[in-house]
Amino acid sequence: MILVLSILIFLLPLAGFIVMALQHPRLPRHGDWLATGLLGAGLVISLVIFRAALHSPSPLLANLTFPWLPTGHGGGLLGGLMVDRLTADMLVVVTLVSFLVHLFSIKYMEGDVRYGRYYCGLQVFSVSMLGLVLANNLLFLYICWELVGLSSYLLIGHWYEKKSASDAAIKAFITTRLGDVGMFIGIMICYLKVGSLQYADLFAAVKTGTLSGGWQTAAGLGIFLGAMGKSAQFPLHVWLPDAMEGPTPVSALIHAATMVAAGVYLVGRVLPIFDAPTLLFIAYIGAFTAIFAATIALVQDDIKKVLAYSTVSQLGYMILAGGVGGYSAGLFHLTTHAFFKACLFLGSGAVIWAMHHEQSMSKYGGLWRKMPKTAFFYLLATLALCGVYPFSGFWSKDAILADALVFNWAHPGHWFLPVAGFATAFMTAFYMFRQYFLTFTGRPRDHHAYEHAREAPWPMLLPLVVLGTLALVGGGLKGEWFAEMNPRLSGIEQVRLFAQAGYTSPIVEEALKATPPEAAATTPAAAHAGAEAAHAEDAAHEEDAAHEAHAAHAAHLLAMKLSSVLGLLGIALGALMYLQRGNGATVINPAWIATPFKQVYTILWHKYYLDELYMAAVILPTRWLGRFTAVFDRVVIDSVVNFFGFFGRLGAFVVDLADRLFVDDWFVNGSARAARLAGDKLSYAQTGRVRQYLVFMVLGIVVISALLVFIF
Numbered sequence: 279m280i281l282v283l284s285i286l287i288f289l290l291p292l293a294g295f296i297v298m299a300l301q302h303p304r305l306p307r308h309g310d311w312l313a314t315g316l317l318g319a320g321l322v323i324s325l326v327i328f329r330a331a332l333h334s335p336s337p338l339l340a341n342l343t344f345p346w347l348p349t350g351h352g353g354g355l356l357g358g359l360m361v362d363r364l365t366a367d368m369l370v371v372v373t374l375v376s377f378l379v380h381l382f383s384i385k386y387m388e389g390d391v392r393y394g395r396y397y398c399g400l401q402v403f404s405v406s407m408l409g410l411v412l413a414n415n416l417l418f419l420y421i422c423w424e425l426v427g428l429s430s431y432l433l434i435g436h437w438y439e440k441k442s443a444s445d446a447a448i449k450a451f452i453t454t455r456l457g458d459v460g461m462f463i464g465i466m467i468c469y470l471k472v473g474s475l476q477y478a479d480l481f482a483a484v485k486t487g488t489l490s491g492g493w494q495t496a497a498g499l500g501i502f503l504g505a506m507g508k509s510a511q512f513p514l515h516v517w518l519p520d521a522m523e524g525p526t527p528v529s530a531l532i533h534a535a536t537m538v539a540a541g542v543y544l545v546g547r548v549l550p551i552f553d554a555p556t557l558l559f560i561a562y563i564g565a566f567t568a569i570f571a572a573t574i575a576l577v578q579d580d581i582k583k584v585l586a587y588s589t590v591s592q593l594g595y596m597i598l599a600g601g602v603g604g605y606s607a608g609l610f611h612l613t614t615h616a617f618f619k620a621c622l623f624l625g626s627g628a629v630i631w632a633m634h635h636e637q638s639m640s641k642y643g644g645l646w647r648k649m650p651k652t653a654f655f656y657l658l659a660t661l662a663l664c665g666v667y668p669f670s671g672f673w674s675k676d677a678i679l680a681d682a683l684v685f686n687w688a689h690p691g692h693w694f695l696p697v698a699g700f701a702t703a704f705m706t707a708f709y710m711f712r713q714y715f716l717t718f719t720g721r722p723r724d725h726h727a728y729e730h731a732r733e734a735p736w737p738m739l740l741p742l743v744v745l746g747t748l749a750l751v752g753g754g755l756k757g758e759w760f761a762e763m764n765p766r767l768s769g770i771e772q773v774r775l776f777a778q779a780g781y782t783s784p785i786v787e788e789a790l791k792a793t794p795p796e797a798a799a800t801t802p803a804a805a806h807a808g809a810e811a812a813h814a815e816d817a818a819h820e821e822d823a824a825h826e827a828h829a830a831h832a833a834h835l836l837a838m839k840l841s842s843v844l845g846l847l848g849i850a851l852g853a854l855m856y857l858q859r860g861n862g863a864t865v866i867n868p869a870w871i872a873t874p875f876k877q878v879y880t881i882l883w884h885k886y887y888l889d890e891l892y893m894a895a896v897i898l899p900t901r902w903l904g905r906f907t908a909v910f911d912r913v914v915i916d917s918v919v920n921f922f923g924f925f926g927r928l929g930a931f932v933v934d935l936a937d938r939l940f941v942d943d944w945f946v947n948g949s950a951r952a953a954r955l956a957g958d959k960l961s962y963a964q965t966g967r968v969r970q971y972l973v974f975m976v977l978g979i980v981v982i983s984a985l986l987v988f989i990f
Contacts, residue, residue, distance in 0.1 A: 295401035302394030324369035331366035360414035378741035457507020464500020478776035481769035482789035498556035509541025526627030550769030561601025568594030604681030611674035621659035621745035628734040655746030662749035670752030679837035707848025720858035
């Protein structure tokens with residue numbers, strides 16, 4: 279049943295795309311109701327699957343494997359899909375956000391010149407993400423991974439008549455492709471060493487040592503490069519802020535819970551493949567990205583750019599969690615982040631819609647009077663993102679910070695990981711309330727736009743209500759429940775689950791044989807010794823477990839207290855600098871800080887000049903190389919070709935001349951002229967007189983007779 283439902287949830291948006299691609303001009307309202315309804319049905323199915331996963335005794339609910347690309351000699355690549363608890367979580371996240379984005383877009387995109395095409399793009403994106411999370415092998419995951427990149431390119435560049443939008447789409451496509459090249463290399467290394475791309479086979483190969491050492495590190499780093507591109511990790515993060523040029527609902531879809539979450543999902547899905555050096559690399563990339571993006575968000579003026587860099591920062595949190603072993607915490611934060619960040623993006627879309635597509639916060643102010651419902655749910659999502667108790671972000675962010683603390687305690691010297699996490703928590707609270715105060719409080723700065731602003735209609739407001747409520751109560755999942763829902767299984771435990779589901783292969787069988795159950799003792803002495811050893815081992819395990827539990831509890835308490843204090847300090851500082859009093863002034867003028875630190879402000883405003891660096895170090899040299907290659911091709915290559923082409927033409931001319939003058943004129947036409955001339959002359963002998971013919975006959979006989987006599 280679960281298998282059938284999972285296939286159905288994939289086929290619904292696929293069917294919607296096919297119908298809309300062929301018939302949307304003929305459908306009422308270009309078929310927006312069809313696309314939205316299909317995603318709503320998919321959400322209902324995903325909730326059914328999630329409920330089944332919640333009550334299932336086994337983490338693996340369904341698994342289907344079938345031949346995909348035969349390579350001869352009885353081998354080939356296998357395809358398939360599976361549903362486990364991680365898949366069930368992601369299905370709910372993807373379908374929920376996608377459905378709400380479809381609903382929000384009905385009013386936001388009303389009157390768009392490519393309205394039907396827009397919904398086709400949303401359907402393709404949904405199909406790609408659902409296929410990505412349902413795949414049970416790297417082959418299918420990679421196919422859907424690339425489809426996600428293609429559909430995001432189409433959606434970001436929806437308004438392609440704007441050069442900024444088309445440039446942003448190209449930038450997103452090329453930047454993520456850089457990571458995908460590394461991912462492809464990592465996948466090929468896996469296939470080279472293992473001969474299969476099934477998750478079970480890869481985990482079993484790690485267990486048996488088939489994939490180990492430098493090959494395992496190379497494969498893990500290659501696969502993680504793909505995650506860096508999709509999840510916008512430094513230095514491949516530059517595409518995501520520019521992607522704000524697309525429609526705001528697209529920003530919510532891409533930057534909240536779907537495309538950018540694909541990299542985090544990938545890290546969690548193939549975690550047993552990563553060795554210790556790769557995991558440490560992942561942790562540092564995540565920690566640096568979190569604090570790096572947060573510093574840039576401090577000074578941005580575009581409401582969507584602030585949220586974009588906030589997304590990059592929060593994704594860094596999730597990647598950090600995966601690197602330090604906080605698998606469940608990272609996925610927990612992925613889920614809660616989807617709720618409140620989608621609410622923030624859609625809320626910013628409501629503000630932009632009300633302000634006639636103005637995105638500069640310096641022209642906002644006082645909008646809570648015009649949009650009280652939007653302001654209320656935007657505040658709920660902001661508090662969740664800042665990690666304020668008891669909002670959802672409080673539980674998931676504290677779980678990540680606690681895991682980073684435990685990792686540092688277990689491996690002293692890696693202090694940067696928790697420090698970056700706590701510093702990011704402070705900056706997040708500051709820049710998010712800076713945004714909220716500039717947008718919804720104080721006096722209006724653009725009176726003309728303010729006078730025409732109004733509350734969002736219900737198709738735009740309903741998603742805010744749903745997501746804002748989830749931002750408030752989503753923490754009810756709690757870290758413990760989520761860890762139980764998604765236990766961090768070792769590679770061999772996952773292999774056993776696949777084997778129990780009916781999937782077997784020589785690699786899996788070898789891995790299972792390599793970890794046989796403990797044999798029973800055959801003698802009393804051996805039994806006694808074995809019992810003592812088992813007792814000692816159990817005692818050691820219990821002591822280690824108690825120590826780990828104590829450390830985890832202490833880390834959670836410290837993380838909870840410290841992050842709460844830092845979050846409240848960030849909110850307080852934001853209020854002092856941007857919450858206006860009755861006279862329109864603030865307690866602390868932001869210029870007092872910006873002026874003495876003008877150089878720092880300028881660096882942050884220009885995003886550390888990374889775009890300029892890429893332009894100078896990568897893009898311009900590539901363009902110059904392209905121009906040089908074009909000139910070299912025209913001047914050198916074409917000259918050589920034309921040089922030999924001249925002699926070719928010259929030889930052809932000589933051959934043509936000889937053919938016309940000698941062959942055609944002398945031989946062919948000459949022989950024809952000779953035959954015609956001979957025929958003309960001989961025709962005179964044909965007079966038609968019988969007597970003349972008799973005379974010629976007699977003369978001929980005489981001549982022949984004379985010759986015969988002369989010869990003989």
